[in-house]
Amino acid sequence: MNASYQDQGLSSERSALFTSILDRMAAKVAEDEPTLGVEFPQITAPDGKWVLLPASLSAGYSGSAWSHGNWFCGFWVGLLLTSYLHTGEDKYLSWARERMRLVAQRAQDPNTHDIGFIFDSSAVPGYEITRDPWYAQIAMEAADKLRARLVTTRSGAYLASWGPLDDPRGRSASAIDTMANLSLLYWAANHSGDGSYRLAAEAHSVMTAKAFIRPDDSTYHAVEYDVTIGVRRRGYTFQGAFDESAWSRGQAWAVYGYVNTARETGKRVWLDLAGRLTAYYLRRLDGRPVPPWDFDATGADAEIKDTAAAAVMASALIEMGRLHPDPADAVRWREHGLAMLEALCRDEFAYEPAQRGLLRNSCYSKPHNEGVDGATMFGDFFFAEALSRVMLPGRLRPDTQCVSLA
Numbered sequence: 001m002n003a004s005y006q007d008q009g010l011s012s013e014r015s016a017l018f019t020s021i022l023d024r025m026a027a028k029v030a031e032d033e034p035t036l037g038v039e040f041p042q043i044t045a046p047d048g049k050w051v052l053l054p055a056s057l058s059a060g061y062s063g064s065a066w067s068h069g070n071w072f073c074g075f076w077v078g079l080l081l082t083s084y085l086h087t088g089e090d091k092y093l094s095w096a097r098e099r100m101r102l103v104a105q106r107a108q109d110p111n112t113h114d115i116g117f118i119f120d121s122s123a124v125p126g127y128e129i130t131r132d133p134w135y136a137q138i139a140m141e142a143a144d145k146l147r148a149r150l151v152t153t154r155s156g157a158y159l160a161s162w163g164p165l166d167d168p169r170g171r172s173a174s175a176i177d178t179m180a181n182l183s184l185l186y187w188a189a190n191h192s193g194d195g196s197y198r199l200a201a202e203a204h205s206v207m208t209a210k211a212f213i214r215p216d217d218s219t220y221h222a223v224e225y226d227v228t229i230g231v232r233r234r235g236y237t238f239q240g241a242f243d244e245s246a247w248s249r250g251q252a253w254a255v256y257g258y259v260n261t262a263r264e265t266g267k268r269v270w271l272d273l274a275g276r277l278t279a280y281y282l283r284r285l286d287g288r289p290v291p292p293w294d295f296d297a298t299g300a301d302a303e304i305k306d307t308a309a310a311a312v313m314a315s316a317l318i319e320m321g322r323l324h325p326d327p328a329d330a331v332r333w334r335e336h337g338l339a340m341l342e343a344l345c346r347d348e349f350a351y352e353p354a355q356r357g358l359l360r361n362s363c364y365s366k367p368h369n370e371g372v373d374g375a376t377m378f379g380d381f382f383f384a385e386a387l388s389r390v391m392l393p394g395r396l397r398p399d400t401q402c403v404s405l406a
């Protein structure tokens with residue numbers, strides 16, 4: 001049990017629950033690791049077993065079809081590292097290092113914003129925990145590739161999300177998920193002292209705020225830009241219900257990203273924006289702990305939940321609580337995050353041994369009928385990150401203080 005839970009205003013019941021879930025996480029990860037060979041978990045199949053992919057599977061177009069490649073592989077390293085921090089057992093650190101050797105090749109992938117997800121969940125905490133420069137070097141290579149995706153227009157710059165930049169489809173496309181990939185650039189700026197990584201991330205935040213956020217504070221999943229003028233040509237979706245719908249995980253990625261941008265720039269405007277985006281999410285949540293995969297889904301589809309969205313949101317809100325300069329707001333945001341986390345632990349944890357992964361009822365992509373109802377690797381990672389923010393503060397993610405957010 002974390003000795004400081006009472007200092008953080010955490011009840012002993014919640015602390016015991018979160019500790020027991022971290023225990024179970026570490027046990028499940030240790031059971032699965034020897035069964036994976038050289039591949040990595042992606043989503044669970046209907047029988048509860050992991051679907052595996054090699055880390056080498058790169059993003060790219062096949063004709064007109066875009067494949068995201070394996071953007072899940074770094075999250076497994078993150079779960080191994082969280083298990084190490086929770087248990088103190090060296091075997092997890094050894095496994096993380098072996099896995100990192102397989103993931104490292106993806107630091108050269110120039111075709112996807114997901115390079116942020118892959119390395120911010122693996123090489124970055126690997127370095128923060130071990131101080132081994134090998135991890136930092138891999139993370140910096142990946143950050144260079146992400147920064148190189150900056151497209152400069154007459155009215156600002158954004159990071160293109162998918163595809164080679166010399167392909168017009170890739171150059172003009174940006175996704176709300178990219179906001180959660182900015183963490184790698186912020187880490188690279190802090191680590192190297194080169195502020196251009198931070199400038200690229202903030203430029204992307206500015207442009208996303210203009211192009212993605214609708215008047216009601218919901219967000220588009222994706223935007224096609226006019227690459228010269230830098231305005232939205234159209235908003236659209238891949239994983240939401242329809243182009244104008246509110247894809248719940250997209251809203252969570254936006255909150256997560258703007259909380260990070262607030263912390264790293266010290267600008268209150270980003271914290272306030274994260275608060276408005278959260279208020280929209282909470283309005284549509286209407287008291288439920290876990291959102292539907294899309295707030296505008298109808299009929300039977302509206303019953304399909306996305307626990308990954310809830311995990312991302314819980315992690316973001318706990319961080320927002322830590323950063324907020326107003327004590328009442330800090331408590332309020334943290335409590336929203338803790339309540340979501342508690343509900344995930346009580347009602348959505350995959351307690352049955354046959355069901356691998358941590359969270360049931362994650363929804364990777366309803367329109368593609370892929371990863372609906374089971375665990376997703378990214379949902380599990382952000383769930384573990386949220387738990388670590390509470391139970392292992394400053395260990396997986398440094399407790400960076402901002403200059404001023406007042």
Ligand code: GLY
Binds near residue numbers: 177
């Ligand atoms: N590509 C990120 C997501 O599926 O949410």
